[in-house]
Amino acid sequence: MHNDEIAQIFDQLADLLEIDEANPFRVRAYRDAARMLRGLSEEVSDMLERGEDLADLPTIGKDLAGKIQEIVDTGRLQVLEDMKRTVPPGLAELTKLPGFGPKRVKRVYDELGIRTVEAMRKAAEQGELQKLPGFGAKTEAKILSYFQSDRSSDMRTRLFDAEKIAERIVRHLTAIAKPADICVAGSYRRQRETVGDLDVLVASNRTREVMDHFVAFDEVSKVDSKGSTRATVHLRSGMQVDCRVVEKASFGAALVYFTGSKAHNISLRKRGVARGLKINEYGAFKGAKTVAGRTEKEIYAAVGLPFVPPELREDRGEIEAAEKRRLPKIIEISDIRGDLHVHTRASDGRDTIRDMALAAKKRGYAYLAITDHTKHARIAHGLTVKRLEKQIDEIDRLNEELSGVRILKSSEVDILADGSLDLPDATLAKLDLAVCAVHFDFDLSPAKQTERIIRAMDHPAFSILAHPTCRLIGERDPMRVNMERLMDAALERGCFLEVNGQPERLDLNDIHCRMAKERGLKLALSTDAHTIEQLGLMRFSIGQARRGWLERSDVINALNWRELKTLLKRCG
DNA sequence: GCCGTTTTCGGCCCGACTGTTTTCAGTCG
Numbered sequence: 001m002h003n004d005e006i007a008q009i010f011d012q013l014a015d016l017l018e019i020d021e022a023n024p025f026r027v028r029a030y031r032d033a034a035r036m037l038r039g040l041s042e043e044v045s046d047m048l049e050r051g052e053d054l055a056d057l058p059t060i061g062k063d064l065a066g067k068i069q070e071i072v073d074t075g076r077l078q079v080l081e082d083m084k085r086t087v088p089p090g091l092a093e094l095t096k097l098p099g100f101g102p103k104r105v106k107r108v109y110d111e112l113g114i115r116t117v118e119a120m121r122k123a124a125e126q127g128e129l130q131k132l133p134g135f136g137a138k139t140e141a142k143i144l145s146y147f148q149s150d151r152s153s154d155m156r157t158r159l160f161d162a163e164k165i166a167e168r169i170v171r172h173l174t175a176i177a178k179p180a181d182i183c184v185a186g187s188y189r190r191q192r193e194t195v196g197d198l199d200v201l202v203a204s205n206r207t208r209e210v211m212d213h214f215v216a217f218d219e220v221s222k223v224d225s226k227g228s229t230r231a232t233v234h235l236r237s238g239m240q241v242d243c244r245v246v247e248k249a250s251f252g253a254a255l256v257y258f259t260g261s262k263a264h265n266i267s268l269r270k271r272g273v274a275r276g277l278k279i280n281e282y283g284a285f286k287g288a289k290t291v292a293g294r295t296e297k298e299i300y301a302a303v304g305l306p307f308v309p310p311e312l313r314e315d316r317g318e319i320e321a322a323e324k325r326r327l328p329k330i331i332e333i334s335d336i337r338g339d340l341h342v343h344t345r346a347s348d349g350r351d352t353i354r355d356m357a358l359a360a361k362k363r364g365y366a367y368l369a370i371t372d373h374t375k376h377a378r379i380a381h382g383l384t385v386k387r388l389e390k391q392i393d394e395i396d397r398l399n400e401e402l403s404g405v406r407i408l409k410s411s412e413v414d415i416l417a418d419g420s421l422d423l424p425d426a427t428l429a430k431l432d433l434a435v436c437a438v439h440f441d442f443d444l445s446p447a448k449q450t451e452r453i454i455r456a457m458d459h460p461a462f463s464i465l466a467h468p469t470c471r472l473i474g475e476r477d478p479m480r481v482n483m484e485r486l487m488d489a490a491l492e493r494g495c496f497l498e499v500n501g502q503p504e505r506l507d508l509n510d511i512h513c514r515m516a517k518e519r520g521l522k523l524a525l526s527t528d529a530h531t532i533e534q535l536g537l538m539r540f541s542i543g544q545a546r547r548g549w550l551e552r553s554d555v556i557n558a559l560n561w562r563e564l565k566t567l568l569k570r571c572g
Numbered sequence: 573g574c575c576g577t578t579t580t581c582g583g584c585c586c587g588a589c590t591g592t593t594t595t596c597a598g599t600c601g
Contacts, residue, residue: 025573028573028574062574064573104599266585278585
């Protein structure tokens, strides 16, 4: 039983309790627990096995500790099963409809017997909804238009795609505000792997004009709401964008508020309350007196904390760490000395070794590992042993010729079904490092998959496990592996795991980064670039690493080559 | 249901916008 599954049970129970009009704070307790579980870098089932007291975890008290135990023991939660008999579970789906929360869902259920999305559509089409007191023509129209749309708006967008949209919106807004007064906040600024919507903040005292200009963005397909300081629109791409305008004196407070996460803000405001302060998007206030607002730093200082980087604002212990002045000094892109996973035209890349090396040098890198595929990866034009040996000679020649950047001889070696590597030992021995990866048989049992990879790590040439879970965001689930065991095995064998910066991979993710750090396992931040431009994807690898609290000392490619070489086990 | 630098009981973050209402509840972030 994984943390995610337990979290789902708690969320489901919270949904039903809410419709049943339970104590809202009780509902929140379940939601808080679910969120905490999703961010935990350790399986609670393992903690229970070791006899640890779950009530020591934040948001978990005696009661919830017992409920987690029950779920781990039996695979289900009795109160949820009971609740499902009181409230039809389908009602939870209905609260996701626009304009419908628990209260109104309960009313349409009680008064019209609606318990499914389909029934809701019928009722709207037949004009039944607006007959209910408190429900009008607009509510009905909103539901109908929701059903007519492609509903892609409730999809989350990959960070990379969100970035492109964000850049266009910012460009549009620069016609009415200075770049320094515009910031895309929200989960985008926190570098979450996917974003649900974009939150754009503008500092200006021409609030009306900014609002008018914002909704006139040519990609806007629908204006959902528009007030004097806040507007919500949908773009043709389906992306929802919120825009908020505040005065400069409130910009820092609004940035904190709009960057979130919600849970982080709640923790911050609670700290404020304990100090007699009210914190909102306009500032921090002691009675009628403003004590902070212009910068984020001021807001944190008002509650006795140092600045917390956006990537850490998930209420995963950052406030406690900040209080003790023990925030990690998280890694920055300028700390990176080289890229350890890139392809060339020899396999499925576009550019030459020379061009990739020169592009790496231009980025200020000291080294670059060329990691074309091995022969098993046929569709990626994997290199035969003969071609790889030729490439090794070419790299030797280029290293003679080029200065300022060292090209490392490497390969993205397929891990075969039985855990052996797709290159003979004699060839592996000629490489500076071996980046190894699974590219087929993703759906083995967790035990078999884990064994397969650990067997590969047993090979003395194995350096780095590339894209360890092989997930493709929104397309392919992560492989089921025992990540704790993989990490421990890597530590024992002097191997490393990768954080792959390809937009659809981001693998390892933030939680895994944190898990590795806590175990003392260092990671490689790589791009898996297939073109010189893709070397820039390092920023996404960095994003996940920062979210996972990684510091420079946790990252092997923040070392210079001489230092890195001593870490690679073949040289140890 | 959790939690404690006012506390083991009585609190629990804060505000904008909409729709349908004549002053506010519900939803949303």
